[in-house]
Amino acid sequence: MTLLRVENVDKSYGDEEVLNGVSFEMDRGDVDVLMGPSGSGKSTMLRCINRLTDVDSGDIWLDDTDVTAPETDVNALRQDVGMVFQDFNLFAHLTALENITLGLKRVRGIPESEARDTAMDHLDQVGLAAQADSYPAELSGGQQQRVGIARALAMEPKLMLFDEPTSALDPELVGEVVDVMADLAAGGMTMLVVSHEMGFAQSAADDIHFLDNGRIVESGPPEQLFERPEHDRTEAFLTGLQSGEHR
């Protein structure tokens, strides 16, 4: 059953074409990974899906919501689409727990005590119940990102977007975040992930979309893209990634 349908999306910043006729679909429970060189439009694609950026043309449907329609309530849409950022973007003045309860209270209108219980459950899910009262500055990057994931999950989204969730992390902290994401994927969450984590893509992804210059050059399951890429561009990029990992 299709949850997300992206059709022919174009987006330019000035003269620069960032997205050029991008189309793909995701079923409920799918985990798709967007890969591609920097500047290929991956992050912009994610931001179009929760309307942090508006498309120039094309359609995006989430369930039966016409995402790109001007009359769509973006605040309601964004509750259905969780987002995890490269720089975590935890609310710096709030504890880990309060980072999660803010949305529960102010967006979903849940009373304080119930919001705290729900938030604790989500912190527990990412293994950080003990850090509930810590401020972001007191947490490691990996812990911050796990709180970021819990914050997005607490809104009970239909779809989770991950924008390079591990690329700002020290290498030894990547694992804990990838583990949480793998758990989520195994639990049936629909996830669209911009990442170059080959391990995660290989084990968790249903499809990988390779973007270059704002176009999807090639899509397919990991074993196909990693082992028998059809396009030279895909192969060159993936080879570079793999050798980069041994640097």
Added chain:
Amino acid sequence: MSAEEPTVADEVRTTIDVDTDRPWAWLGLAVFWGWLLVRWVNDFLLPASVAVPGDQSFFPAAPFASAAESLAGTAASLGVVGVPLDFVAGLLSFVAGAIPSFPALARGAWLTIVLTVAGIALGFPIAVVLSVARVYGGRGLRWLSLSYTELIRGTPLLAQLFVLYFGLPLTQIVREIPGVGSGFIPGTAALVAILGFTINSAAYQAEYIRSALESVDAGQLTAARSIGLSKREGIRYVVLPQGLRYAIPGWSNELVYLIKYSSLAAFITVRELFFQAESIANDTFQYTELYVLAGLFYIALVVSASVLMGVVEDRTAIPGLGGTR
């Protein structure tokens, strides 16, 4: 982002620490405020039957005067050796000369504090609105906010007070408000001055808060929007709580400035600290003594304000966000 780098806030805090870590400064402040509070209670609250008369000092001046006189005499007989003694005699005679002015200066200090605190406090919400409009508003709101701050910051505070007091028919309206000018409540001119300081400090505070808001990472509002908060809610619950913490050091500066700029209210007949000092000086011709005395009062007020804002900064500090702890 490195935690070791000292921020502007840290530097401001360090200077305050240097001031307040000195025990004599604490002692001086404690004596100053203790006396001031007793004086206000006596002048404004106690019934006239038990109170010390409003124009009479708590301390007798005569012992200081006679001590100064006899010391000066001894110093003169000692010749060159007596110079330090002569200096002490000079200090004692300064104290003797200052004591009769204390009650009037205490009343003046009360008004100075009222003008400053009211101007800052009433200007603050206006400043928040102005700065948010400036940073997050549309073209029209940005223009309005910018025009206001440039108009106010670009013209002399004294001219603004003159327009309000002499130019507009405000005084006739304010005068009719019941209670104005009795006891603790400031009089007509002081209320007009408060209005002026509110309008003026709003513009300056808005500039401090604007630059603080701009230093909040843009990702914070993006994250707020991404969980479904509206832009207004994101500003209210995420950007402002952080930006206002960043604004505290600049805001302390504005408080310190306003304590001193409030002396301009003397020119529209408000009997605040500077006005009192000047009018006594005009009567007694002790210009140097009175202005030095007024200066000491202002220093005490400014140091108190710095200490207070340091406490506020520490109380509101959050790991990674301002403060020193």
